[in-house]
Amino acid sequence: MGKVLEVNGPIVTIQQPGIRNGEQVKIGRMNLIGEVIHIRAEDALVQVYESTESLRPGERVEGLGHPLTVELGPGLLGQIFDGVQRPLDKIMQLSGEHISRGLEVSALDRERVWHYVPAPGIVVGNRLNGGQVLGTVRETETIEHRVLAPPGCKGEIIEHAPEGDYNIEEIIVRLRLDHGPVESLMMYHNWPVRQPRPYRSRAKSGLPLITGQRILDTFFPMLKGGKAAVPGPFGAGKTIVQQQIARWANADIVLYVGCGERGNELVEILQTFPELTDPYSGRSLMERTFLVANTSNMPVVAREASIYVGVTMAEYYRDQGYDVVMVADSTSRWAEALREVAGRLGQMPVEEGYPAYLASRLAAFYERAGNVDTLAGAQGSVSLIGAVSPPGGDFSEPVTSHTKEIIRTFWALSKPLADARHYPAVSWLESFTDYSERAAEWWSENVSPQWSLRRQQALSLLAEADELERIVNLVGPEALSSSQRWVLESSGLIKEAVLQQSALDPVDSYCSPDKQFQLLDLVLQYHQAGTELIDLGVPVEQLTETAFGGEIKRLKSTVSNDDLSPLQDYSDKIRQSFDLMRAEYHNHRGAAS
Amino acid sequence: MSELEYRKVDSIHGALMFLKGVEDVALGDRVQIRGKDGRRRNGQVIRTSRDVVLVQVFEGTDNLDLENTWVRFLDQPFELSLSPDMLGRNFNGIGAPRDDRPPIVSSLRRNVNGSPVNPAARAYPREFIQTGISTIDGLNSLVRGQKLPVFSGSGLPHNRLAAQIVRQARLPGDSSNFVIVFAAMGVSYSDARFFEQEFESSGVLRNVVMFINLANDPPMERLILPRTALTAAEYLAYDLDHHVLVVITDMTNYAEALREVATEKGDVPSRKGYPGYLYSDLAEIYERAGRLRDRHGSITMIPILSMPSDDITHPIPDLSGYITEGQIVLSRELHGKAVYPPVNVPPSLSRLMKDGVGKDDTRADHPRVASQLYASYTRALDARNLASIIGAEELSDRDRRYLDFADRFEADFVRQGADEERNIIETLDLAWELLSLLPPGELSRVSEDDLHKYHSWEEH
Numbered sequence A: 001m002g003k004v005l006e007v008n009g010p011i012v013t014i015q016q017p018g019i020r021n022g023e024q025v026k027i028g029r030m031n032l033i034g035e036v037i038h039i040r041a042e043d044a045l046v047q048v049y050e051s052t053e054s055l056r057p058g059e060r061v062e063g064l065g066h067p068l069t070v071e072l073g074p075g076l077l078g079q080i081f082d083g084v085q086r087p088l089d090k091i092m093q094l095s096g097e098h099i100s101r102g103l104e105v106s107a108l109d110r111e112r113v114w115h116y117v118p119a120p121g122i123v124v125g126n127r128l129n130g131g132q133v134l135g136t137v138r139e140t141e142t143i144e145h146r147v148l149a150p151p152g153c154k155g156e157i158i159e160h161a162p163e164g165d166y167n168i169e170e171i172i173v174r175l176r177l178d179h180g181p182v183e184s185l186m187m188y189h190n191w192p193v194r195q196p197r198p199y200r201s202r203a204k205s206g207l208p209l210i211t212g213q214r215i216l217d218t219f220f221p222m223l224k225g226g227k228a229a230v231p232g233p234f235g236a237g238k239t240i241v242q243q244q245i246a247r248w249a250n251a252d253i254v255l256y257v258g259c260g261e262r263g264n265e266l267v268e269i270l271q272t273f274p275e276l277t278d279p280y281s282g283r284s285l286m287e288r289t290f291l292v293a294n295t296s297n298m299p300v301v302a303r304e305a306s307i308y309v310g311v312t313m314a315e316y317y318r319d320q321g322y323d324v325v326m327v328a329d330s331t332s333r334w335a336e337a338l339r340e341v342a343g344r345l346g347q348m349p350v351e352e353g354y355p356a357y358l359a360s361r362l363a364a365f366y367e368r369a370g371n372v373d374t375l376a377g378a379q380g381s382v383s384l385i386g387a388v389s390p391p392g393g394d395f396s397e398p399v400t401s402h403t404k405e406i407i408r409t410f411w412a413l414s415k416p417l418a419d420a421r422h423y424p425a426v427s428w429l430e431s432f433t434d435y436s437e438r439a440a441e442w443w444s445e446n447v448s449p450q451w452s453l454r455r456q457q458a459l460s461l462l463a464e465a466d467e468l469e470r471i472v473n474l475v476g477p478e479a480l481s482s483s484q485r486w487v488l489e490s491s492g493l494i495k496e497a498v499l500q501q502s503a504l505d506p507v508d509s510y511c512s513p514d515k516q517f518q519l520l521d522l523v524l525q526y527h528q529a530g531t532e533l534i535d536l537g538v539p540v541e542q543l544t545e546t547a548f549g550g551e552i553k554r555l556k557s558t559v560s561n562d563d564l565s566p567l568q569d570y571s572d573k574i575r576q577s578f579d580l581m582r583a584e585y586h587n588h589r590g591a592a593s
Numbered sequence B: 001m002s003e004l005e006y007r008k009v010d011s012i013h014g015a016l017m018f019l020k021g022v023e024d025v026a027l028g029d030r031v032q033i034r035g036k037d038g039r040r041r042n043g044q045v046i047r048t049s050r051d052v053v054l055v056q057v058f059e060g061t062d063n064l065d066l067e068n069t070w071v072r073f074l075d076q077p078f079e080l081s082l083s084p085d086m087l088g089r090n091f092n093g094i095g096a097p098r099d100d101r102p103p104i105v106s107s108l109r110r111n112v113n114g115s116p117v118n119p120a121a122r123a124y125p126r127e128f129i130q131t132g133i134s135t136i137d138g139l140n141s142l143v144r145g146q147k148l149p150v151f152s153g154s155g156l157p158h159n160r161l162a163a164q165i166v167r168q169a170r171l172p173g174d175s176s177n178f179v180i181v182f183a184a185m186g187v188s189y190s191d192a193r194f195f196e197q198e199f200e201s202s203g204v205l206r207n208v209v210m211f212i213n214l215a216n217d218p219p220m221e222r223l224i225l226p227r228t229a230l231t232a233a234e235y236l237a238y239d240l241d242h243h244v245l246v247v248i249t250d251m252t253n254y255a256e257a258l259r260e261v262a263t264e265k266g267d268v269p270s271r272k273g274y275p276g277y278l279y280s281d282l283a284e285i286y287e288r289a290g291r292l293r294d295r296h297g298s299i300t301m302i303p304i305l306s307m308p309s310d311d312i313t314h315p316i317p318d319l320s321g322y323i324t325e326g327q328i329v330l331s332r333e334l335h336g337k338a339v340y341p342p343v344n345v346p347p348s349l350s351r352l353m354k355d356g357v358g359k360d361d362t363r364a365d366h367p368r369v370a371s372q373l374y375a376s377y378t379r380a381l382d383a384r385n386l387a388s389i390i391g392a393e394e395l396s397d398r399d400r401r402y403l404d405f406a407d408r409f410e411a412d413f414v415r416q417g418a419d420e421e422r423n424i425i426e427t428l429d430l431a432w433e434l435l436s437l438l439p440p441g442e443l444s445r446v447s448e449d450d451l452h453k454y455h456s457w458e459e460h
């Protein structure tokens, strides 16, 4: 038994001969849990997941013999866990509204009984490898949980349980390991969070991750298994973007990690998701969702752990052959937790107080995203989407700039857009994606062969308009030609009719891929038809005076995903009206000459 | 551990005292210090080891020396005695009376640090509070249990605004009043007096608990004051079922005290010398606002902070904005134009507005009108900007309309009297009056229905 030597905020110095780096320790009368992060000749340093207030030197310390692990098995979905995977509603039963310290609660319910159906290959005498599916249980109405053998085990099945009702601690398979001993497998196993779960091989990149958000899907698409970041100053809309993804993404499983952010944002999810229907399964969204929460007022060290706890659980569902999306709000708080610990350890800060290993830790985290062929021979993916909260909204700060190097999709939020309540405030100038070609294949096959062209046209129109606006701001609108003014009109239309999309609008909160394309197509047709008239000499005022502009801006909220025919009708209406204008103009001119 | 008194101060450094050779003391424990002058001071253990104990002294260490300083470890954390008698009283940062009345005696004492609320125990705040101020109610509505700071600057009328909110805040159709916890750190005597008189003249003084640390009071006490005040607020809200409105001013003075200690301790600085943990530290304070599922009471928080050099990207407003549920930003420019309250609309935000307004809470068009005003006003500011470059005459007709809109919006909607109370319907009607300056084709954030109902456009 060791003892406490010094208490310095969340860092505790202990004397405990034989302790190993990374090992979990239990500290003092309050049974605080921590993790050894540094070993020296005489003593060791522990980062403690709970507040160390009232801890004193001399209190006892006990090594637990294992690193930080999570429990992986049925019963994770629908739950909310703290940063070290303790279920928050269990904690509430034990300690009321405030979280007290030293509570030991396991992640998975020991009492709950699941109906287990063995997989076909689970037969005495057969070989079994780590990661293989032992059987299935229905975890929620939408998700079949595939019980996996822990990675690393290898042997011959000598006994197995028949179909039936079991709790997670009952033995369902016994196997003789290749090196002799017998191992008993249950419906869950533990896995150390800092170690990525193994897979057979990386698979090629997946299909687009459809989020129902036009600016994301159409303009800066991401793929399943991809890595993306959402940077932006406070209030720009990072959380809402992530919540929208959690709601509407075409993934099998969504994990929402609230890392150092507001308690109320998690409550919002807990209260609204059970009532929302998943657009793909038609069932409650909560059936495919689970949460990890270390809010900003919870201890900092558990914040650092929460990201790993989250991504390990995400990998576990990936290994069952699912497409998993993990959103993390905010990775900056995680980085700050790193900085906090580094500072207390007296490690040399390199930039803005961050330790030198910030970039490599970030890269290692995002590296856990990807599409894989699983050990069980299925395909699964983990998509990682991290919010970044740069101080002062300055994207050149260390966390944003390192993240930008690592991720492949960058949804940059802009303060001026947010100030004008143009949501999502994703900047079309600063954002980028490396996945647009892969995405184009899907869109062209499933939605329209015109997709790439339309997307490109819209982006160039927006870029041209930004250029023209600069000119206007220098010399005034009179300097522009008619067709240039029409470009400004149309780009305004793209911004308001297509890019802007309120998460709060019941019709427009989710926009199907077909609707996304048709809306954009409509606006661009309108632009082209107008350009032709202007080239003929029709004055631009005549076009802007029509009611079309105002009406087009409202279509997103009036036309529902289920019936897009009004968009077609509307586009016909525009064509007829413009044809009429052209005819009138010709007559007029004919009469004049 | 016994309540021994030690005379083992090894060194004194700013507000910090290093002690050697004391028994094992616990982190966060309360300490009493007595110097040669006999004055009793309070401190707290902020680092502890077998060799050295580090104590932070709230009253500062002036006039203390190494030989004649006695230190007593009380073997308990900082606690506040709680009782209904706190109402109408005035305390300092550690909860000692500032009025000439006896200290609060109660068997109920709580650690001022509190412990984190379990997110699973929270209820989502969604009840609209009417403050009678158009820029808040109409555009950035406050709901019960929200933390909504005022970002201000020196010389701007944030106190007047806060006092007006305190005076006018109510739930439409609910007669129960707020109980007020007023926490002041490093404010001038006249500012503190202003609030006291406000509470007195509006007859709420008996429903107010004040925790006050003036500009000339010990700065380190500011580190504990908001925690003490929020411990009182939690008691009033969750034990006594009150709806509590907490006004905290000035968070900038708090953060500066924190920086001072951090520097003395040698903590690694992040931006502008503030320690990296400023975010988490502020969050411990701000996140104590809210609602709980099984409690009647609530804590609504209005922190006031002055932005150094009016810079919203300064770490104090910046980190606050990352934690709170929006912000009301004041503008020096509007103040210069004699617009009260000088609310700078574009950067202001209420994140909890979305669930507290609309059909069942205020009026169906409310969320859309708010979004439209934002869109139109920012567009109008662009037009104004353009006019300043090329001259108003050069503007298009459409832009000239926007110019007019901007002026009227500031003069009629933003500006109101310090005693003027507009109910939400009046605010929304006023909004439509202004939106009627713009043609319907420019108003795409509102619905066709809204336009039919409320927009009166005549081509001029």
Ligand SMILES: Nc1ncnc2c1ncn2[C@@H]1O[C@H](COP(=O)(O)OP(=O)(O)OP(=O)(O)O)[C@@H](O)[C@H]1O
Residues within 6 Å of the ligand: A232, A233, A234, A235, A236, A237, A238, A239, A240, A241, A261, A389, A423, A424, A425, A501, A502, A503, A504, B321, B322, B323, B349, B350, B351, B352, B354
């Ligand atoms: N897509 C959207 N539709 C409608 N409203 C939005 C949208 N995005 C953001 N908002 C509005 O902006 C507010 C702030 O957004 P959000 O909370 O997502 O910001 P954030 O970037 O996460 O800020 P912080 O860094 O402080 O957490 C929301 O409360 C909401 O009112």
Ligand SMILES: [Mg+2]
Residues within 6 Å of the ligand: A238, A239, A240, A261, A329
């Ligand atoms: Mg956020």
